[in-house]
Amino acid sequence: MYFCSVGKIVSVQKAVEILKNGGLVAIPTETVYGLAANALNEDAVQNIFKSKGRPSNNPLILHFYQWEDAVSFVGKVPDDFYKLYAYFSPGPLTYLLPKSSLVSEKISAKNTTVAIRFPQHPIAQELLKNIDFPLAAPSANPSGYISPTQSFHVIQQLGDKIDGVVEGGECTKGIESTIVGWDEWGNVLVYRSGTITAKEISEVLQKDVKVVTGEHKKIVAPGMLSKHYSPKKPTYITANVNQKIHHFSEKKIGIIWQIKPDVTMFDNCINLSFSENGDLKTIAKNLYSTMYQMDNLDVDIILIEKCLEGDLGLAIADRLSRAGINLDI
Numbered sequence: 001m002y003f004c005s006v007g008k009i010v011s012v013q014k015a016v017e018i019l020k021n022g023g024l025v026a027i028p029t030e031t032v033y034g035l036a037a038n039a040l041n042e043d044a045v046q047n048i049f050k051s052k053g054r055p056s057n058n059p060l061i062l063h064f065y066q067w068e069d070a071v072s073f074v075g076k077v078p079d080d081f082y083k084l085y086a087y088f089s090p091g092p093l094t095y096l097l098p099k100s101s102l103v104s105e106k107i108s109a110k111n112t113t114v115a116i117r118f119p120q121h122p123i124a125q126e127l128l129k130n131i132d133f134p135l136a137a138p139s140a141n142p143s144g145y146i147s148p149t150q151s152f153h154v155i156q157q158l159g160d161k162i163d164g165v166v167e168g169g170e171c172t173k174g175i176e177s178t179i180v181g182w183d184e185w186g187n188v189l190v191y192r193s194g195t196i197t198a199k200e201i202s203e204v205l206q207k208d209v210k211v212v213t214g215e216h217k218k219i220v221a222p223g224m225l226s227k228h229y230s231p232k233k234p235t236y237i238t239a240n241v242n243q244k245i246h247h248f249s250e251k252k253i254g255i256i257w258q259i260k261p262d263v264t265m266f267d268n269c270i271n272l273s274f275s276e277n278g279d280l281k282t283i284a285k286n287l288y289s290t291m292y293q294m295d296n297l298d299v300d301i302i303l304i305e306k307c308l309e310g311d312l313g314l315a316i317a318d319r320l321s322r323a324g325i326n327l328d329i
């Protein structure tokens with residue numbers, strides 16, 4: 001499984017060369033691996049959409065090393081932005097800001113805003129320091145599938161469609177960045193929950209922050225499309241695995257627990273867990289890789305135990321709700 005990976009791995013130096021020539025390279029970030037291209041090269045950007053099978057109305061995030069590099073790509077920014085940038089960037093926070101004319105319609109999907117992010121992963125930073133254009137980079141998964149947090153996920157899913165992958169180890173955060181933006185009255189909105197929570201943003205800004213994930217019908221951030229991040233096997237989510245398991249008695253069942261059970265009465269099933277002790281950061285880090293692992297085991301269906309929804313739990317619950325069918329409603 002890992003063996004065929006080797007041919008696709010490229011150095012940072014090689015990745016810079018490929019990107020300058022309009023190619024596609026998957027790069028590690030602290031959240032998930034991104035599928036990167038020169039954001040100023042229309043053909044390269046078009047290839048991102050093509051290789052992911054991504055609908056053209058789903059805009060891309062621009063990645064920069066630092067604010068000085070990003071400033072010409074945005075219009076007027078709210079004062080809040082500078083406070084958040086100083087506190088959280090580089091890191092897993094994406095800002096939705098008014099765009100400048102340098103941002104193509106393909107990138108913004110004809111929105112008047114552009115999403116920008118300053119990743120923290122040292123390899124992403126080294127790459128960004130060595131180029132003089134922004135990187136457009138969605139998560140490096142086929143559209144709708146689980147996001148990749150290890151290089152072999154990318155190679156197995158998209159290897160034949162891209163020019164290389166930079167090895168960066170396992171992503172430490174494990175879920176996509178938090179997306180923050182402002183409405184026309186200056187209210188702060190969180191469009192996608194991530195490891196930086198609305199509560200933390202609110203504390204830094206000393207004002208209320210509204211979480212609007214899943215609220216809008218219109219595509220504001222299609223990371224919020226209801227079916228997203230899902231395994232290929234039929235997947236079900238429940239707070240009560242013990243009860244709901246009987247629905248699937250004829251099937252080979254893979255169970256993913258939040259916390260590793262000491263003993264399980266389901267030893268005729270395949271049992272995996274997101275964490276040893278329920279630590280939310282660990283659960284986030286392992287969320288996609290555990291689903292990925294289970295999806296590739298010999299099971300007919302996947303049953304996932306739901307988590308609590310406070311703070312970071314909200315981001316995890318959000319991803320789980322998009323991964324499968326909720327059996328509890």
Ligand code: TXA
Pocket residue numbers: 029031032033034035058059060061092094096108111113114115117137138139140175176177179219220221222223224
């Ligand atoms: O952690 C991350 O953000 C990763 C790494 C690679 O940086 N990237 C990522 O990209 O998750 P992607 O394309 O998988 O998700 C970006 C989300 C999408 O839901 C997209 O709709 C939203 O950001 N988005 C991007 N630009 C936008 C815009 N101008 N207006 C509204 N939503 C936007």
Ligand code: MG
Pocket residue numbers: 138139147223
């Ligand atoms: Mg994505």
